[in-house]
Amino acid sequence: MREREISKTNRDHRKIRSYVIRGGRISDSQRIARDLIFSTYGISFSRSELNLEFLFPHRQKLILEIGFGMGDATLEIAEQNPDVNFIGIEVHPPGVGRVLSQIEKKGLSNLRVIEHDAVEVLQHMFPDASINGIHIFFPDPWPKKRHHKRRLINSTLLTLMEAKLIDDGYVHIATDWQEYAAEIKALLSNSKNFSVDSKSYTTGPMNRPPTKFENRGKALGHRISDIIFRKN
Ligand SMILES: C[S@@+](CC[C@H](N)C(=O)[O-])C[C@H]1O[C@@H](n2cnc3c(N)ncnc32)[C@H](O)[C@@H]1O
Structure with missing residues (x-):
């Protein structure tokens, strides 16, 4: 990406974040995984680009998931697709701990985790045209009008996704919030x-697979939209 674009996305994003780190109880196994297993399956945030050649045992397609929550869908997708590499990005410590402990338990070699703001991760850690697909399942809807500015899917993220996806790479977004779905489709x-x-x-x-937030939305009678776009 051009320098000016990067510094603009940086500046815009520093002001408003798409998440609030909730206290949330972290279980002993999640905490231990987060503290001890991170060095094996976690990737620390850095302001320099990752060397994707050496991250996984096999060089194969790479899918990124932003905001995996407690990670049930993430783990299931990675388990069912051993010929694809996955990197999950999340800021919620119990979810990070849970996914790390499950990666070890299931012996998954194709899933790694980053605990940091996904916008900064995309800005700094991924070379342009290096990602085959991006999953964003049930991003926080921030339903109140005064909070819409916190929505993850906006022009800043779009510019980053355009740069980081390969040609014909895809974005798959699911939401149960129809007004947000319309905004995403329009964007x-x-x-x-x-x-x-x-x-x-x-x-x-x-x-x-269904996700935890999807099940919550369905129980409230919400309709689910899956929105898939390909980079030209
Ligand atoms: C509504 S939850 C959905 C979780 C999961 N995908 C599901 O469907 O059950 C949204 C998640 O996105 C995470 N999130 C929001 N903004 C993020 C960001 N900029 N970087 C990383 N994670 C983020 C939140 O911490 C939260 O866990």
């Missing part, structure tokens, strides 16, 4: 660098 549709994928907007069962 992506207005970008000349993305085209809608034919599987997008389906309301039937998607080719992904």
